[in-house]
Amino acid sequence: MIQHIKDDLYQIGEHVQNEYGFEAILTYVLLNDGNPILIDCGSHVHRDSVMQQLDEVLKGATPEYIFLTHSELPHAGNIAAVAERWPDIKVIVSNVMLPYIEVLPVVPLEQITQVVPGTKIEFPTRTIEFVDALLKDQPGSHWIHDPRTGTLFTGDGFGYFNGESAIDQLVETADDGVSQLAFEQYHKVAFRFLRWIRPERLAVDLRKMFAKRNVQVIAPIHGNAIRGDVQIHLNRLIGALTAVKESYS
Numbered sequence: 001m002i003q004h005i006k007d008d009l010y011q012i013g014e015h016v017q018n019e020y021g022f023e024a025i026l027t028y029v030l031l032n033d034g035n036p037i038l039i040d041c042g043s044h045v046h047r048d049s050v051m052q053q054l055d056e057v058l059k060g061a062t063p064e065y066i067f068l069t070h071s072e073l074p075h076a077g078n079i080a081a082v083a084e085r086w087p088d089i090k091v092i093v094s095n096v097m098l099p100y101i102e103v104l105p106v107v108p109l110e111q112i113t114q115v116v117p118g119t120k121i122e123f124p125t126r127t128i129e130f131v132d133a134l135l136k137d138q139p140g141s142h143w144i145h146d147p148r149t150g151t152l153f154t155g156d157g158f159g160y161f162n163g164e165s166a167i168d169q170l171v172e173t174a175d176d177g178v179s180q181l182a183f184e185q186y187h188k189v190a191f192r193f194l195r196w197i198r199p200e201r202l203a204v205d206l207r208k209m210f211a212k213r214n215v216q217v218i219a220p221i222h223g224n225a226i227r228g229d230v231q232i233h234l235n236r237l238i239g240a241l242t243a244v245k246e247s248y249s
């Protein structure tokens, strides 16, 4: 389902049912003044639907870039179809990803660029920053910040499972927002290492990351974009990470 998030930012994708509810598998699109950017490209399982939704959002524009948050199939699985449709597309991945091994060899190597955290890519009307993912499920996970829309794309971080009725709802307000429990249930499954973390240290780093940047939208791949009170949701996520850690003690 296509959702307009803010300015030139759109969210597309599908939900899959699991034992916890429904999990989103999303792709974000920045129209970027006619040179669109895809953040991840969806799962091969949803290929037809994702390509149809991309066509609808792009309205004939040719996407210039895919920025991959990481290489797992729900994020990169659709890359073959995207590269077949738009063969000149450039793919940006983390510097610790192994492109030929982790990304199917469907894009010529010269079209794949590896970036270190802190790298900024300049466009005429925006600068995109690649940020070290503070919640990683792969060494090559990174987050992406778009100051123009105030969006932090958080890959698997900040994901949550939805009830069926919430699938098509964006998170607008704290009251309607994602609960600490919803973050807790998802993060416990998605990040098995949380039993070994020091939540207070991670909380400091998360707060610093948000304080340094304009974040008005949190855009996880596994949960509709969160446009409500970002600070409240950051607090809830930190509470959830602490609760996951404590659940092992």
Ligand SMILES: [Fe+2]
Binding pocket: 070, 072, 137, 138, 156
């Ligand atoms: Fe992942």
Ligand SMILES: [Fe+2]
Binding pocket: 072, 074, 075, 155, 156, 221, 222
């Ligand atoms: Fe994922």
